[in-house]
Amino acid sequence: MNDATSGARGAVGDEARLDTGGALVELVVPARPRFLATVRLVAASVASDLGFSVDDLDELRIAIDEALTLLMAAQPPGATVRLTFTAEPQLDGVAGRLRIEGAPADASASPAAPAVDALVTHILDAVTDGFEIGADGFALVKKAAHAPG
Amino acid sequence: MSTPPQTDHPASRAHRSHTIRCISRPPRGYGRGHDWWTRCSGGVGGPRRTTEAVDDDVGVATASEQNGGMVQRVTVAENADGTLALAGELDAYATETVERALGALSASADAAVDVSGVTFVDSAVLRVLVRQSERLVSQGGRLRLVRPSPALRRLIELSGLRSAFTLDAGASGDEDRDG
Secondary structure, eight states, rough: TOOOOEEOOOOGGGGGTOOOSSSSEEEEEEESSSHHHHHHHHHHHHHHHOOOOOHHHHHHHHHHHHHHHHHHSOOTOOOOEEEEEEEEEEEEEEEEEOOOOOOOOSSTTTOOOOOOHHHHHHHHHHHHHHEEEEEEEEEEEEEEEEEEO | OOOOOOOOHHHHHOOOOEEEOOOOOTTTTTOSSSSSHHHTSSTTTTOOEEEEEEEETTOOOOOOOETTTTEEEEEEEEOOTOOOOEEEEEGGGHHHHHHHHHSSSSOOOEEEEEEEEEEOOOOOHHHHHHHHHHHHHTOOOOOOSSOOOHHHHHHHHHHTTTGGGGEOOOOOEEEEEEO
């Protein structure tokens, strides 16, 4: 899988990529850390509507924050970051899928590859059900089980 | 139908999203060279006051979370016992603020920071905490995180960095540290 990094709890294979359906929510923000909180808030709201538990929401917020922080740091000045949130029903719940990509203001400006270290990889592995880090962005998968009863 | 209570919080009066909360006295360990004295006290030796200054460069607090009518993100404040208190959402945007607040702590034998109000924390701030803890240890002191919030405890456990911190449960006096 060329230069991508995958989570140990389940790589994001073809069936899990974020092009499997229409976008539930798309969000574009400047690639600046001051917008991290905004993105976490929106993502948590969307996931809450999908039935994520409080713990799942907390883990989703952590995952998005870690991925966004790295991606934002790799973007040239003036860039934006686009998040695409989709959801797929599962037999036992729902899978929220996020695609996070950088978009330089100047198309000729190439973003650097996100500087992923062991700590971030360790955290993403713990809080997601799969992740993939490529040169152009991140894909995250977070599943939520149906509530019992 | 009751009327919602009016809030006088400065952050609710303006759309400016960066504010630094100044408190009436400098947190314990803030020396005379610390920014607090120029930003909040009217200068070194100036009158004590409680105020809120706006500062885009520092970016201590931003409007990102509604909490009982209060809009705030990160606060650096002082508890009644003089302990430095960090609260709010500690992400990459807050690293400079956290680094500055902890960096001003002198290497006493026991530098305590109340982190009970931390509602979110990420690896960027965790690195700052590790760095500052190592600094204090190298100077003969230590950084004690008092009453760590569930969010902070969780990330510390998730990251496998439990042994890097001294955690203090607070009033009970319980303290735990691995390694």
